[in-house]
Amino acid sequence: MEHALKLLLASMPMIFALGFLAPVIAQGMDALGWSAPFGTTNLIFALVVAGTLGIVAQIRGSWV
Amino acid sequence: MSETITLPSDLSSLPEKDLRKLELQIARKHSGMFPWEAVVWAFGNLVCWLALWPLVLLDVVPLWLGFIIATINMSLVYLPTHEAQHDIIARPGAKLRWLNELVGHATSWMIVTPFNVFRFTHLEHHKHTNHPELDPDITSNADGPWQAIWQAIKQRQPNGKRSQDYLASLQRQGRDDLVLMTILFRLGHLAILCALAWSGFALEAFFLWWLPYHIALTYLVFFLSWAPHYPQPEQGRYRNTRSWMSKVGNIGSMGMQFHIVHHLHPYIPLTRTPAAYREMRPILEARGCRLEDH
Numbered sequence: 270m271e272h273a274l275k276l277l278l279a280s281m282p283m284i285f286a287l288g289f290l291a292p293v294i295a296q297g298m299d300a301l302g303w304s305a306p307f308g309t310t311n312l313i314f315a316l317v318v319a320g321t322l323g324i325v326a327q328i329r330g331s332w333v
Numbered sequence: 334m335s336e337t338i339t340l341p342s343d344l345s346s347l348p349e350k351d352l353r354k355l356e357l358q359i360a361r362k363h364s365g366m367f368p369w370e371a372v373v374w375a376f377g378n379l380v381c382w383l384a385l386w387p388l389v390l391l392d393v394v395p396l397w398l399g400f401i402i403a404t405i406n407m408s409l410v411y412l413p414t415h416e417a418q419h420d421i422i423a424r425p426g427a428k429l430r431w432l433n434e435l436v437g438h439a440t441s442w443m444i445v446t447p448f449n450v451f452r453f454t455h456l457e458h459h460k461h462t463n464h465p466e467l468d469p470d471i472t473s474n475a476d477g478p479w480q481a482i483w484q485a486i487k488q489r490q491p492n493g494k495r496s497q498d499y500l501a502s503l504q505r506q507g508r509d510d511l512v513l514m515t516i517l518f519r520l521g522h523l524a525i526l527c528a529l530a531w532s533g534f535a536l537e538a539f540f541l542w543w544l545p546y547h548i549a550l551t552y553l554v555f556f557l558s559w560a561p562h563y564p565q566p567e568q569g570r571y572r573n574t575r576s577w578m579s580k581v582g583n584i585g586s587m588g589m590q591f592h593i594v595h596h597l598h599p600y601i602p603l604t605r606t607p608a609a610y611r612e613m614r615p616i617l618e619a620r621g622c623r624l625e626d627h
Contacts, residue, residue: 274516277520278516281491282491288530289523289527289535292531293530293538293539295535326491331490331491332490332491
């Protein structure tokens with residue numbers, strides 16, 4: 270239980286990125302009428318952007 | 334309550350025990366009353382923020398306006414819980430003790446922290462103000478206002494020392510249960526945000542909770558933690574907190590210009606600290622306090 274909780278906490282930046290940030294970006298783009306480049310959907314584009322930011326935050330331990 | 338306490342014209346020659354007696358007389362004069370403002374503030378703020386959700390989701394209130402109101406709501410959460418942390422609404426054993434606890438528990442979740450975590454860590458802050466290892470709020474230390482804002486943001490990052498200091502403070506006090514509670518609050522908050530986001534309400538979750546929460550925390554750390562204790566190295570009852578003049582006034586700085594009175598006499602309600610400060614000022618001056626309100 271403790272191990273699972275620690276793993277969950279350690280993964281918070283990625284969970285936040287894919288679970289929250291990605292839909293925020295996608296729905297923000299939808300609201301602004303923006304289309305994702307390279308023929309992808311807004312959601313796929315947002316998952317890539319948020320996922321990249323999440324990986325960086327995960328490694329650096331910081332979003333800023 | 335309205336009794337007049339006359340201070341001698343020359344306080345510098347008074348012995349410590351007489352200064353202390355006068356100081357306590359003033360403190361007692363401004364304490365002991367029921368702080369109804371804090372109770373109305375706590376529940377009014379909670380109801381207002383909860384009401385925002387259906388109002389925004391039903392397009393009665395535009396999201397941009399909801400965001401502004403939510404940011405104000407988030408900034409207003411802390412101080413009523415702070416009154417409750419210090420048992421100002423009702424002390425243990427008092428008839429209205431349940432209300433004191435209700436104010437704390439019913440509102441502190443909005444800023445994703447269990448009430449008792451605020452209580453235990455804040456009382457440690459009072460006990461060890463500005464101590465580099467024992468004050469859980471020491472990470473708000475910064476060389477100037479812009480650095481303080483940046484520091485407040487940096488300390489909330491996954492590798493920030495602030496949350497480690499809070500957890501260490503709870504562990505020192507043998508409250509591992511509150512460490513677990515804090516983790517559950519954080520996970521619960523994230524779960525709610527994710528659930529809302531994947532249900533199509535990502536922007537509402539972002540602008541009504543996540544962003545207001547972060548703006549409010551920066552604001553709260555700046556005015557409640559950094560400004561009254563700057564520069565942090567000063568320790569000791571009469572030196573660890575200062576009075577100061579805020580560019581955004583007393584309301585804009587949430588009454589923190591007179592935070593020195595709160596640290597000396599934490600049982601005085603927030604709304605009474607300005608009056609208590611004005612009356613106590615000559616005593617504080619005689620004691621060599623850091624009075625920077627001019």
